Amino acid sequence: MSQWTDTIRQISGVDPRKCMKCGKCTATCPAYDHMEYHPHQFVDMVTTGRVEELMASKGIYTCLTCFACVERCPRSVEPAAIIEAVRLAVIRQQGGNHMTPDQIPGLLDEELPQQAITSALRKYSKGG
Amino acid sequence: MQRIGVFVCWCGSNIAATVDVVQVAQALAKEPGVVFATDYQYMCSQAGQDLIGAAIKEHGLTGVVICSCSPRMHETTFRKTCQKAGLNPYMVEIANIREHCSWIHKDKPTATEKAVILGRAAIAKVHLNAPLTAGTSPVTKRALVIGGGIAGIQTALDIADAGFPVDIVEKKPTIGGKMTQIDKTFPTLDCAACILTPKMVDVSQNEKIDIISYAQVEKVQGFVGNFSVTIRKKARYVDESKCTGCGLCTEKCPQKKVPNEFNLGLDTRRAIYIPFAQAVPKVATIDPDYCSMLKSGKCGVCAKVCAAGAIDYKQQDELITREYGAIVVATGFEPIGMDKFDEFAYAQSPDVVTSLELERLMNAAGPTGGTLLRPSDGTHPHTLVFVQCVGSRCDGGEKGKPYCSKICCMYTAKHAMLIRDKYPDTEVYVFYIDVRTPGKNFDEFYRRAVEEYGVHYIKGMVGKVTPQDGKLKVQASDLLGGRQLHIDADMVVLAAAIEPDKSARPLATMLTASMDTNDFFTEAHPKLRPVESPTAGIFLSGACQGPKDIPETVAQAGAAASKVIGLLSKDALTCNPCTAQPDELKCNGCSSCENVCPYGAISYIDKPFRGPNRTTLIRRVAQVNPAVCQGCGACTVACPSGAMDLQGFSNKQIMAEVDAICR
Structure with a gap:
């Protein structure tokens, strides 16, 4: 099992071992046809330590984050949260912080909701 | 002073792997009153019991402490052992060093220390034990x-x-x-x-x-x-002794639109009804929620047609x-409600049914006379999709149950097989997570559905069902085939979890x-x-x-x-002698104990007491019926004057245990 399994579990707050491989997430997914790996596979790849393969896949960006899988999973596994964590892991790996608190004042304007900046900071800074 | 023997059980490695049993026996041997202490691999075995019996005789023991498993497991065993050796069985105390100690600890020194403390508490209690004799109570043979x-x-x-x-x-x-x-x-x-x-x-x-x-x-x-x-x-508003079950009333009742619970609401019945032809007792019942006579006093048709004069609107x-x-x-049991599973469109389409509803739709005595027809338009369904584990094996939460409902795999195989047998022009899909068929001839049965009847078993789950243009659009996963399936189904059958x-x-x-x-x-x-x-x-x-x-x-x-x-078959049962006993001199007649007793074992009597100067005082005091008392101890806690005590678990004994633990 790779170090990434723990990282993904930590970021997502989800325990992929709860998955009973029923496939309801994949049955539900509206973006199925555009994905290289499918929701139940995300979960399985994290459980079995194949996270790097998943990180290298373009498929993780076709997830719409519609949360249909989260809503319908009978085991509260939340595949969408796992895939979001994988995307974050990719960003974090690519070279540290993409955003620091110092940049925030410069980004503030009347149009942009402050919440969006907070979310962006959380997403694009390391060690969140 | 009691002469106490201590017997420490290894329970194989159950206790001995975590508790140093030799050290426990040695430590407890130094406690006051202990004249003998030993350890043994299986104290509950015949050899272990012989060891206890021999020690009682050899050392003249008056009390015994056994450090072993929970008293729920072997208290009776050890009481019998001691009784055989001539000791009153209630002079035995169990220190639970398995469930309360070895099973819940990992660190041996800590567990050993705790085992010694538990043993010490039991010894402190035995010092205050008194021999008790069990009475008997009669058995009502019904x-x-x-x-x-x-x-x-x-x-x-x-x-x-x-x-x-x-x-x-x-x-x-x-x-x-x-x-x-x-x-x-x-x-x-x-x-x-x-x-x-x-x-x-x-x-x-x-x-x-x-x-x-x-x-x-x-x-x-x-x-x-x-x-x-x-x-x-x-009140069923029908005299059971007069009703002949002829059913005329159920045909003449003008209230025809009552949902028929026997057919799970798939058809209707009258306000006066017999659930089904073979009902026992075969007696009509009036549904007070729908009967106009009972609701508004207008009608009375059933009473008019009943030749037996069995209708009684005034029945209580x-x-x-x-x-x-x-x-x-x-x-x-009953099947769980499907209202929390919007994705399967149960509430939106009458063609999405539960498995029990399907039973009625396939039953010769059901609403369709046994011909499988779509509830929405009464046509013959060609494509049927079965969904397994609906609400079973869910991870807590409101939606479903954490357990496997056990019967669904088999009845779904049965339904699929029967449908394919009767209607060979159908396509039947079963979506499963696991097929669980551990029973005699069960797996063979499921394999027959697949191999002989051509039921499509697909490892995967249905994600959503959308009613559209008279069809049910089913989106599902085929995990082994690596596909997402889209099936136009005529009916969807949900294997609903069962609950008590x-x-x-x-x-x-x-x-x-x-x-x-x-x-x-x-x-x-x-x-x-x-x-x-x-x-x-x-x-x-x-x-x-x-x-x-x-x-x-x-x-x-x-x-x-x-x-x-x-x-x-028994004429009498041995009672538990550990019952409550009031100290009449302390009892102030407040009724607190009577109010908390869950068994109704306590009553009050007026009793004469000798007062000063040869006078007689009448005082109201509590009395316990030992045949009814179950020894729960609620009264001993409720009593404000400390008059109520439980034999074998007296306040003094419990305090002695607490003192021994805190020592």
Whole structure:
């Protein structure tokens, strides 16, 4: 099992071992046809330590984050949260912080909701 | 001063791997009053028991402390051992160093220290133990079975067969339960009605069995061998002794639009009804929610047509109180509601049905006369999709149940097979997570559905069902094929999880019988006492204890009956001598104890006491009926003046234990 399994579990707050491989997430997914790996596979790849393969896949960006899988999973596994964590892991790996608190004042304007900046900071800074 | 022997059990490695048993025996040997201490591999074995007996005789022991497993496991064993060696059995104390110590600790020094402390507390208690003698209580030789499904029916028949009278209390107007609604039974495909209705007739014709239908248990008092139960027999507005079951009233009643619960609302019945042709008792019942005569005083058609004059609009609920020696719970199950599963469109389309509804749609006595037709338009369905595990195996939460409902794999295979057999022009898909068929001829049955009948078993789940243009668009996963499937189905069948009947929880409270977090009744021991509740005299039969199919239910029903027969065959039961006893001089007559006693064992009497200067004072004091007292100790806590004490667990003894622990 790779170090990434723990990282993904930590970021997502989800325990992929709860998955009973029923496939309801994949049955539900509206973006199925555009994905290289499918929701139940995300979960399985994290459980079995194949996270790097998943990180290298373009498929993780076709997830719409519609949360249909989260809503319908009978085991509260939340595949969408796992895939979001994988995307974050990719960003974090690519070279540290993409955003620091110092940049925030410069980004503030009347149009942009402050919440969006907070979310962006959380997403694009390391060690969140 | 007591002469105490201490016996430390290894329980193989159960205790010895975590607790240094030699050190425990050595430490406890130094306690005051201890004249002998030893350890042994299996104290409960014959050799271990011989060792205890020999030590009692050799060292003249007056008290014994056994450091071993829970007293629930072997207290009785060791009490008998000591009794054989001439010691009063209530001079034995168990220090639980397994469940309370070795099983829950990892660190050996800590566990050893705790084991010594637990042993010390038991020794402190034995110092204050007094020999107790158990009395006896009589046994009422009549049993009550709550629930008249196949579980209750089988239990009642078996008890009656042994010669004991039995009452069945059934909340519905007829006995028979869920099995009456089922079409065929797996894996032999015999017709449910053909095997059940003769048993229902046997029950009604058996002189030893009294069916109290359309009734519910309202109050339970007493204890093993001596229960007193109050049953509310609801008014059915029909005199059971006069009604011949001719059914004329059910044809003439003008109120035709009552949802028929027997067919799960798939058709309608009249306001006066007999649930189905083979009902037992075959007596009509008026549904007060729909009868216009009862609601507004206008109508009276049924009374006019009844030649037997059985209709009685003024009938009242009747309360029946009877005495029983044993009570069997057979309250069964029901499928969970589908309202929380929007994705399957159950509420949106009548063509999405539960498996029990499908049973009715395939049953010759059902709303379609046994021809499978779509409920929406009455046409013949060509494509059917079965969804397994709907609400079963869910991770907590509101939506479903954490357990496997056990029966769904098999009945789904049965449905799929029967449909393919009767209608070869159909395509039948079964979406499964795992196919679980551990039973005699069960896997063979499922394989037949696949191999002989060509049912498409697909490893995956249905994600959503959308009603569109008269079809049900099913989106599902095929995990082994690596595909997402889109099927245009005519009907979707949901294998709904099963849960205990709603009446089980309040009943458990009345019976003081324990339940698990899913409201299934708990058995006294999961392996060795599977049909007994931990509450003495209460027995479990059928799905009220856990999901079960018919053969298992019948087996358990027979097992429960044999336990009841064993109990009712005794003329007297040995009572627990650890009962409450009031100190009349301290009692101030406040009634606190009487109010908290869950068994009704405490009453008050006016008793003369000698006062100063040869006067007599009449004082109101508590009295405990030792045959009824179960030794729970609630009164000893409630008593404000410390007058109430529990024999064998006196306040002094408990404080001595606490002192020993804190020393």
